[in-house]
Amino acid sequence: MAGSSVSDSGAERIGYISRVQCFSACHRLHSIHLSDEENKQVYGKCNNPNGHGHNYKGLSALPSLICYIDRLTGMVMNLTDLKRCIEDVIMTPLDHKNLDKDVPYFADVVSTTENLAVYIWDNMVKVLPPNVLYEIKIHETDKNIVIYRGE
Ligand SMILES: Nc1nc2c(c(=O)[nH]1)N=C([C@H](O)[C@H](O)COP(=O)(O)OP(=O)(O)OP(=O)(O)O)CN2
């Protein structure tokens, strides 16, 4: 697990680690706070009632951690432990799901990638050691990338 340490010279070393996880999901961009007309105007093709999938490319989420590199283990956190956290927070609830219908959080929160990053952040902090989560980065498509740092 994460821990603080000092190098041989006595200086504390801070490391950043990330693990990429790809998953597939479909969704529709539709805000309950907007009228049908406004939804069409704001979200365009992404407001199509049939939704659309990102399964053909897959979304990639990169949870990144920052912490002192533990002197004994040489690790910020064991990536195998991070893998388990990602499985619980990202894969089980989100992979091959319809975000709007299968994930209760998105019943009244529009499933933009920004809000997906917030969802993942809020749940990752619950399973990680305190104060180690640095950012959630999501590649929604090859071109669209969102970063959330808990602010
Ligand atoms: N700020 C945001 N804007 C948009 C989001 C979002 O989550 N946050 N999402 C979408 C759509 O869901 C969708 O991802 C956009 O798809 P698309 O336009 O097809 O993606 P590309 O830009 O990569 O497609 P190209 O046509 O290849 O350029 C829209 N906006």
Ligand SMILES: [Zn+2]
């Ligand atoms: Zn989309």
